[in-house]
Amino acid sequence: MLSKNQKKLIASMAQKKHRDSQHLFLAEGPKTVTDLLESGIEPSLIVHTQEWKLPSSCITDSNILFPVSQKDLASTSLLKTPQQVLALFKQPQHSVNNNAIYKELTLVLDGIQDPGNMGTIIRLADWFGINQIICSIDTVDIFNPKVVQATMGAVARIKIHYTNLPEFFQQYHEKCDNPIYGTYLEGDNIYKTSLISPSLIVMGNEGRGIRDENKNYIRHKITIPTFPADSQTSESLNVGVATAIVCSEFRRSTTYSR
Amino acid sequence: MLSKNQKKLIASMAQKKHRDSQHLFLAEGPKTVTDLLESGIEPSLIVHTQEWKLPSSCITDSNILFPVSQKDLASTSLLKTPQQVLALFKQPQHSVNNNAIYKELTLVLDGIQDPGNMGTIIRLADWFGINQIICSIDTVDIFNPKVVQATMGAVARIKIHYTNLPEFFQQYHEKCDNPIYGTYLEGDNIYKTSLISPSLIVMGNEGRGIRDENKNYIRHKITIPTFPADSQTSESLNVGVATAIVCSEFRRSTTYSR
Numbered sequence: 001m002l003s004k005n006q007k008k009l010i011a012s013m014a015q016k017k018h019r020d021s022q023h024l025f026l027a028e029g030p031k032t033v034t035d036l037l038e039s040g041i042e043p044s045l046i047v048h049t050q051e052w053k054l055p056s057s058c059i060t061d062s063n064i065l066f067p068v069s070q071k072d073l074a075s076t077s078l079l080k081t082p083q084q085v086l087a088l089f090k091q092p093q094h095s096v097n098n099n100a101i102y103k104e105l106t107l108v109l110d111g112i113q114d115p116g117n118m119g120t121i122i123r124l125a126d127w128f129g130i131n132q133i134i135c136s137i138d139t140v141d142i143f144n145p146k147v148v149q150a151t152m153g154a155v156a157r158i159k160i161h162y163t164n165l166p167e168f169f170q171q172y173h174e175k176c177d178n179p180i181y182g183t184y185l186e187g188d189n190i191y192k193t194s195l196i197s198p199s200l201i202v203m204g205n206e207g208r209g210i211r212d213e214n215k216n217y218i219r220h221k222i223t224i225p226t227f228p229a230d231s232q233t234s235e236s237l238n239v240g241v242a243t244a245i246v247c248s249e250f251r252r253s254t255t256y257s258r
Numbered sequence: 259m260l261s262k263n264q265k266k267l268i269a270s271m272a273q274k275k276h277r278d279s280q281h282l283f284l285a286e287g288p289k290t291v292t293d294l295l296e297s298g299i300e301p302s303l304i305v306h307t308q309e310w311k312l313p314s315s316c317i318t319d320s321n322i323l324f325p326v327s328q329k330d331l332a333s334t335s336l337l338k339t340p341q342q343v344l345a346l347f348k349q350p351q352h353s354v355n356n357n358a359i360y361k362e363l364t365l366v367l368d369g370i371q372d373p374g375n376m377g378t379i380i381r382l383a384d385w386f387g388i389n390q391i392i393c394s395i396d397t398v399d400i401f402n403p404k405v406v407q408a409t410m411g412a413v414a415r416i417k418i419h420y421t422n423l424p425e426f427f428q429q430y431h432e433k434c435d436n437p438i439y440g441t442y443l444e445g446d447n448i449y450k451t452s453l454i455s456p457s458l459i460v461m462g463n464e465g466r467g468i469r470d471e472n473k474n475y476i477r478h479k480i481t482i483p484t485f486p487a488d489s490q491t492s493e494s495l496n497v498g499v500a501t502a503i504v505c506s507e508f509r510r511s512t513t514y515s516r
Contacts, residue, residue, distance in 0.1 A: 116374070120499060127495055129485035191514040227387035227509045237385055237502075241378060244499040245506040251485045252507070256449040 002047060002066050002076065010047070010076055010088065016141050019091070025143035028079055028086040032152050034058075039156035041089045048085040049073055078145060091143060094159040101132055102176040105197040105250055109135045110165060110214055111205035112239060118142065119150020120240035121203070126154035128247040133160045134168055134200075136211075169217035172200065180218050182210050183242055187221030190249050195222075197254045203243050222246070260305060260324050260334065268305070268334055268346065274399050277349070283401035286337055286344040290410050297414035299347045306343040307331055336403060349401060352417040359390055360434040363455040363508060367393045368423060368472055369463035370497060376400065377408020378498035379461070384412035386505040391418045392426055392458075394469075427475035430458065438476050440468050441500055445479030448507050453480075455512045461501050480504070 012018035013026035024044060027033050030052055037043060037058040046054075047066045054060060073082050107130055112118050118140045125133055140147060142160050169180065181195070182202040202218060204210035210218065224237060224245050237245070270276035271284035282302060285291050288310055295301060295316040304312075305324045312318060331340050365388055370376050376398045383391055398405060400418050427438065439453070440460040460476060462468035468476065482495060482503050495503070 120496060123496070124499065127482075127484050129489055189514075191510045224385075224506070226385050227513065231387055238378060238381070241382065241499065241502040244495075244502045248482070248503040248506065249510070252449045255485065256447075 007076055014078055019143045023091045024088045025091055026145050027148050029083045030085055033085045033087045035153040039153035041156045043087050043089050045088040052084040096161045103198050105130055106200050107133045108200050108202040109139050110210050111136050112139050115140055115144050115146035116150050117240040118147045121243050122151045122158055123154045124244055124247050125158050128251050135162045136165045137162050166213050179220050181220045181222050182218035184221045184223055187223035189225050190222045193222055195250050195253045206239055265334055272336055277401045281349045282346045283349055284403050285406050287341045288343055291343045291345045293411040297411035299414045301345050301347050303346040310342040354419045361456050363388055364458050365391045366458050366460040367397045368468050369394050370397050373398055373402050373404035374408050375498040376405045379501050380409045380416055381412045382502055382505050383416045386509050393420045394423045395420050424471050437478050439478045439480050440476035442479045442481055445481035447483050448480045451480055453508050453511045461497055464497055
């Protein structure tokens, strides 16, 4: 049976300070939990109804499994309509691999706030073989339960670091000559620009874009043009969608057009 | 003051049958309402607190404006945390323009269910100059309040039709020789395929993809490859993100690489 302290621990996962101090995060629902288990992230507690079955490919110490009634699951879950299972996982610990960053295409996020966008971007990185993401300190936490929901197993494969961006850019400039690209509403047409990898691609906050303190480091401003080029359209593309197009275009142009 | 019947009418907008019988839809929040007003969609009722101001560029019959208290706005809104304004708008009426469809790049949606994805796709169509979207009957309603929230003014510019897809494909095949592309997890690498426009691009449902009854009409199966090509990654791309990449690639390859 789940103890009072375990229930408290689960409830505390809504807050970053508790996730950080415990080095844990919460995942809910069969799809997310199964995907994380299969990705090899270590669970520390799995609370489930009898409907849910541990995937046969995953072996787990049976004393971290807590079968409960639907009612008990509901009283433990942070969701309005909990489904079958929730689990605490240990936060994967990564350190920045600077040598790899200098040799690979890397994403940099300047203050992304929306958990759904963050989840989309992590899955895109996973799809397009971008192994590391550098985030400003104020970017939404990847262990926020809503980000976990949107990201699923990709969080096991992508290394994500939070750091002071101007210092990171300064160091990058000193250590290598790779270009730093930033996406803007007004910049060079991405389809007509020669895109180079290894490099950095900087994506800005949903409302204010890329911060002034980071702009000086960006020598290559790129933009996704509308079609036709001067048409009156939606004022901007959502940052998740823009990241999709930019990553696709980097991989296409450096892989297939040479 | 807002009458009981007007409040009832607003509440009824949660349901498609009432939206359809009244030819109205509901939009909430200053950004969405202002964007729709500026797009030229005709409002039939605007309920707002004193915080909200009619944009100076929009002239509206003052007897459709209903200033209310925050409390009254809250009791009228369908949202948990209503902000400043909600409005009923007349549904824009479009008929399918087949002649245009045969001459343009057109999106076809086979059972998209998620309102956020639908909103993303409509904004992408707007960005990439795709004027018409053909949807299967069971695709989420564009006047669903959550789709309206995600789409904003783009709904004024894009013509969206709901129809029987096999019949539509049959007619398209009979009337023109344009290719019909479908996106699949296993198909030809989109970056290595010669993409032709005018044509149709079919995007499938979030879970089951493109329905069997439509597959026969699709001669060109395309896929967005992972990078590197055989890597283990997220199991699939979200349909909004996939649509972004596909539309971008169609516009790039038919516009910039000739």
